[in-house]
Amino acid sequence: MAQPIISFNNVSKRYPGGREALSNINFTVEAGEFVLLTGHSGAGKSTLLKLIPAIERASSGTILVNGQSISTLSGRGIPYLRRNLGLVFQDQKLLFDRSVFDNVILPMLVTGQSHAESTRRVRAALDKVGLLDRERANPVALSGGEQQRLCIARAIVNRPTILIADEPTASLDDEYADAIMEMFRSFNQVGVTVLIATHDRDLIAHSSPRVVHLQRGRVLDKATA
Amino acid sequence: MNALIRHHLHSLRQSGVRFASAPFAALANMVVIGVVLALPLGMYLLVSNVQSLASSIPTEPQISVFLTPGAAKTDVAALENRLRAVEHVRSVRFVSREAALASLKRSPGMADVISTLRENPLPDAYVVTLGEGSAAAAERLESELKGVPGIAHVQVDSAWVRRIDALLSLGRSAVILLSALLSLALVAVTFNTIRLQILTQREEIEVSKLIGATDAYVRRPFFYWGGLLGASGGLCALLLVFLAQVLLNRNLSEFGNLYGVELRLQFLPVADAALFLAFAALLGWVGTYLSVSRHLSKIQPR
Structure with a gap:
């Protein structure tokens, strides 16, 4: 059995002001897996993805990435963690x-x-x-x-060993969206672990062997998680 | 090649590119820093030139004791013995009125004036030289000798040297104060310039942090930029002061010619100029450090 490359154990995230974005999240991603993280807007998908490269820090619980605990990672260690991750952002963050x-x-x-x-x-x-x-x-x-x-x-x-993408097909038409997803599949086929957050129903229906569904900050179906 | 060396080379190149990509803004900053630094530098140059001129003049206290015309030979002999017996006295030299007149004639422009005189107006005199640091003894001796038979006037000749010395000391203090104040100004200018740079490159900083850039990697180009800004401002200050010196030397040369002396301001030695540039770069670096410490930590990827 493959080793988990990402592991969330009882992870909660509460933003200043008291809003709880994630509540008691438990799930693992194994090396070489292709996982879709789904849910409506505000379900906590982006927050969950941001916890992996330590853009946001968990309020409680433990996150392990490549066997390294993110919860206890110092500020100096974060850049080295991010170098092993490939990040595709919803707002692209290109330099024009x-x-x-x-x-x-x-x-x-x-x-x-x-x-x-x-x-x-x-x-x-x-x-x-x-x-x-x-x-x-x-x-x-x-x-x-x-x-x-x-x-x-x-x-x-x-x-990178892990590729994380937040809504990579949002605002793209179907043809472009399919091409982008095909690209992620091809990376996954050469061993890269892929974790994509999306709320695109068509994409969910056609693409992945594994779907983790989030609702109001909780993993909805533990059986699939 | 080592990754760290590659980072440094990349940062240095980035600073150069930033400098070249906004040449007018960079030039404006350079000139502002140059003018700020030129003030204390120019003053330092002036003080060090006066100091070097003053150091060529003997600073041992000297007393000229002028004798009354027709003073009794016994009084003069007794006076010489008394002068030689005074503590701290290094030498006692008799200058006859004829020798004094001949010496005066040799002074530029005085020969014509003296030739119009019908008789020698100068008195015989003793020039008493005391050891270094015996200014107080010179003043004591001056007051002791006043009223002694055969003496017309007593003058402490080195008083003006001490006054110049005091003036130089004041000048040096002013240079230090001005340097400290304007160094603060330079640090403030760099602080603000770097703050604006950070704001301009906010997106790049954010993206760099997201893809694994360390704080040191993000900071490094700003340090090079700040140092470069300080050094180029220093270079501008050197150039301004050099130009001012060339202009002043023309006027000084004409002024000196009137008195038959060569007056010329000397520029900074190369080693001092290099030290000055390094100091300017250091001030730029300090301004950058303060700015980066304050503003960079506020930029975090979202």
Whole structure:
């Protein structure tokens, strides 16, 4: 049996002001799994995803990522945790003052890779998402689908073991959404653990062998979790 | 190559790119810092030039004892013995009125004036030199000698040197105070410039932190930028002071020619100029440190 690569044990998250976004969450993701995290808006999907790279910290409970406890992780340790994760954000977080290439190379610069190695891996990542011919373009000149693919290229360039995406197909039409999901599937097939938050019913119906459903901050069906 | 060295090179390159991408803003900052630093630097240069001029003049207290015309030889002999017996006296030299007049004639512009005189108006005199640090003894001796038979006037010649010394000391204190105040101004200018830089690059900082950038990685380009800003401002100050010195030297040279002396301000030695640039870079770095410590921690990915 595969080892859990992500593990939530009795995790709760309460925001300042008293709103409880997550309540007593228990679930695990095994290495190499493809998991969809579903639920309505406000169910707590984004909060749960943000707990994994320690963008938000849990109010109680234990989170383990790659065997490392996030709950006890110091501020200095967080950057090293994030380097092993590929993050695709709902609001993309692209930098529009630089080219497609320069957006994707950013994680390589952070980890201090050599210029030759960085260039090689950036081009490989852009090739995987079909944007190699647009490497000199500014992201503002890309379509919504291309921008999302650019985010994915930036997320995979450091060869993460876990890929986390928050609503990666939101605001995309069906054709683009299918292409993006196909990309995540192909990464999963080469061993990358994929965790995607979505509320897209079609996507849920067609894509994943495993769905974790959240409702009002709780995992709805423990059997599937 | 080591990842840390690559980070530093990347940060340095980033700072250069930022400098080049907004050249007018960078130039404006450079000039502001340059003007701020030029004030204490110029004053320091002036004080050190006066100090170097003053140091070439002997600072041992000297007393000129002018004798009354036709003083009795016995009084003069007794006076010389008395002067030689005084504590701290290093030398006693008799200057005859003829020797004094000849010496005066050699002074620039005085020969014509003296040639119009019908007789030598100068008295015989003793020049008494005391040891270093015996200014108080010189003043005591001055008051003791007043009223002694055969003496017309007693003058402590080195008093003006002490006054210059006091003035220089005041100048040095003013330079230190001005430097401290304007250093604070430079730190404040850098603090604010870096604050604006951080605000401008807020998105980049946020994304960098999300993809695993350490605080040190995020801070480093700002430190290079601040240091570069301080050093370039320092360079601008050196240039401004150098230009001012060139202009002043022309006027000083003309003024000195009138008195037959060579007057010229000396610029900072290379080592001092390098030290000054390093100090300016350090001030830029301090401003950056304060700004980064205050503003960067507030930017957290959401």
